[in-house]
Amino acid sequence: xxxxxxxxxxxxxxxxxxxxxxATTVVAGCAALTAGLRPPTGLVTExxxxxxxxxxxxxxxxxxxxDTLDCPLPKRAEQLAAGGVLPPGLPTAVAAELAxxxxxxxxxxxxxxxxxxxxxxxxxxxDDIRAFVRRGDLTRAVVVNVASTEPAPNGPALPPxxxxxxxxxxxxxxxxxxxxxxxxxxxxxxxPAAASGLPYAGRDGKTGQTLLRSVLGPMFTQRxxxxxxxxxxxxxxxxxxxxxxxPAAAEAKNAGKERVLADTLGTVPEGQVHIDDVPALxxxxxxxxxxxxxxxxxxxxxxxTIWQGCDSALAAPLVLDLARLLARAHERGLTGPRPELAFFxxxxxxxxxxxxxxxxxxxxxxxxxxxxxxxx
Numbered sequence: 001x002x003x004x005x006x007x008x009x010x011x012x013x014x015x016x017x018x019x020x021x022x023a024t025t026v027v028a029g030c031a032a033l034t035a036g037l038r039p040p041t042g043l044v045t046e047x048x049x050x051x052x053x054x055x056x057x058x059x060x061x062x063x064x065x066x067d068t069l070d071c072p073l074p075k076r077a078e079q080l081a082a083g084g085v086l087p088p089g090l091p092t093a094v095a096a097e098l099a100x101x102x103x104x105x106x107x108x109x110x111x112x113x114x115x116x117x118x119x120x121x122x123x124x125x126x127d128d129i130r131a132f133v134r135r136g137d138l139t140r141a142v143v144v145n146v147a148s149t150e151p152a153p154n155g156p157a158l159p160p161x162x163x164x165x166x167x168x169x170x171x172x173x174x175x176x177x178x179x180x181x182x183x184x185x186x187x188x189x190x191x192p193a194a195a196s197g198l199p200y201a202g203r204d205g206k207t208g209q210t211l212l213r214s215v216l217g218p219m220f221t222q223r224x225x226x227x228x229x230x231x232x233x234x235x236x237x238x239x240x241x242x243x244x245x246x247p248a249a250a251e252a253k254n255a256g257k258e259r260v261l262a263d264t265l266g267t268v269p270e271g272q273v274h275i276d277d278v279p280a281l282x283x284x285x286x287x288x289x290x291x292x293x294x295x296x297x298x299x300x301x302x303x304x305t306i307w308q309g310c311d312s313a314l315a316a317p318l319v320l321d322l323a324r325l326l327a328r329a330h331e332r333g334l335t336g337p338r339p340e341l342a343f344f345x346x347x348x349x350x351x352x353x354x355x356x357x358x359x360x361x362x363x364x365x366x367x368x369x370x371x372x373x374x375x376x
Contacts, residue, residue: 011056012141013323014129014173016164018065018105020239021085021283022146022178024076024098025316027063028086031097034059037090042317044343044363045324053370054331055324064104064132066125066164067147068111073102083282085312104132110160118158125167133171140330142323143168144176145183145202146315148239153182162186169196174326177202178319180347194336199329201322201338204346207314208307209234209273209287210260214356216291216305217264226294230261231271233288237281240311259347263354283312318344328370340366 015023032038040046045055071079077091077098091098106128109121116124133141145161153159158166161181168175169192177183177200184193184200193200206214209232220227262268271290287307295301322344329338339350343359353359 008057008060009139010060010062010136011323011327012062012064012133012136012138013319014132014141014143014168015063015065015319016108016143016145016161017067017147018063018101019067019069019071019073019076020146020148021076021080021312022315022319023065023067024073024080025085025312026146026319027073027098027101028077028080028090028094029316030058030061030063030320031094032087032090035094037093038087040317042314043320044317045321049364050367052372053328053367054372055328055370058320058324061320061323062104062136062138063101064106065101066106066108066128068108073098073105080283080312085283085310104135108160108164110163118163121163122166122170125164126170129167129171129173140173140327141171142174142176142326142330143171144178144319144323145181146178146319147181149179150181153186156188158186158188162189165189166192169193169198172196172198174198174330175200175202176319176322176326178205178315178322180204184349197335199326199334199336199338200349201326201341202345202347202349205315205318206344206346207311207318208285208309209289210346211356212287212289212305212307213260214264214354214359216303217261218355218357220291220293221265227265227269227291228294228300229270229290229292231290232273234273234275234285235278235281235287236275236285236311237277237279238283238311240285260354283310285309285311325366325370332370338366340369 017023033040074091074095077086080086081088081091110116129141145164150159150161159182161183165175165183166189175184180203183202258268289305291303293301322341325341337349339348339352340362342348342352343363
């Protein structure tokens with residue numbers, strides 16, 4: 001009688017903001033794909049270019065995380081299905097997977113009245129992550145920040161996103177900052193990040209308006225067209241809408257959008273991006289851009305774009321992509337910032353191009369680098 005085949009190694013995905021819309025969509029979506037209930041639309045790592053990269057299988061991913069909210073994942077998934085974010089009936093079909101992830105969510109912080117200092121908070125968060133790895137007999141875990149945007153820090157104190165990032169380093173986990181929040185960008189974490197020997201990536205997932213800007217900006221430059229002004233408006237609801245109603249948080253969000261234009265156009269055109277909280281929109285977003293440019297002989301022209309989409313459904317596959325890529329990079333012994341993953345971010349870490357086409361080429365080269373063929 002032949003011996004049973006060993007189970008594939010399991011990889012943890014520890015989500016900061018684990019009960020939010022993006023995290024819930026990640027967990028439910030991964031379960032749906034694993035069960036064959038839905039095709040992997042929007043998942044870059046499921047395209048043929050990554051077939052030989054040695055990425056962990058979707059079925060091997062195990063989820064947990066931190067959150068300060070108390071709405072259980074199954075209930076949050078039902079809310080998202082009612083709002084059209086998740087397909088009808090999906091929360092019921094993947095109820096077991098949602099419950100399993102919910103059982104691995106631990107209280108975040110600092111909450112009002114929390115007397116723990118920064119060192120204690122980091123140690124407690126790191127203990128939570130290490131315990132998750134032990135319970136699940138995981139080969140490794142990747143920490144991904146998908147929490148609501150926080151304002152830029154004012155002073156030396158570490159903001160919550162940086163406390164979680166420091167905990168990821170202390171727990172020996174690769175880290176992804178999918179938000180505009182500070183995370184590993186805090187000066188106090190520069191040396192620990194460099195000394196950790198861990199791969200990390202970020203920041204601020206590129207899901208809509210900036211994705212389009214990273215295509216259109218190079219187009220204008222390549223065609224020698226002079227962009228005079230580029231203005232935009234975002235209308236969004238849900239947790240992001242409420243968080244970005246804070247001008248300081250909105251400023252942090254817009255920094256990445258402006259960087260894309262500055263890098264692809266070589267200058268910053270007139271105009272700003274305005275972010276309006278419209279609670280009635282829920283998890284749906286409308287992004288409008290108005291671009292004024294000059295053509296041959298100074299002929300003045302206008303391009304307008306409208307992007308309407310669901311942020312959670314746009315972000316979730318990218319979170320899965322990044323978790324798989326960073327897990328594999330960690331397995332391959334790669335360290336430090338991974339500029340090859342700039343394709344996924346508004347404000348990428350490291351020296352990376354801003355054109356989406358150039359970023360995609362670097363990502364495909366990274367996929368080849370991750371392959372075991374590189375050792376032969």
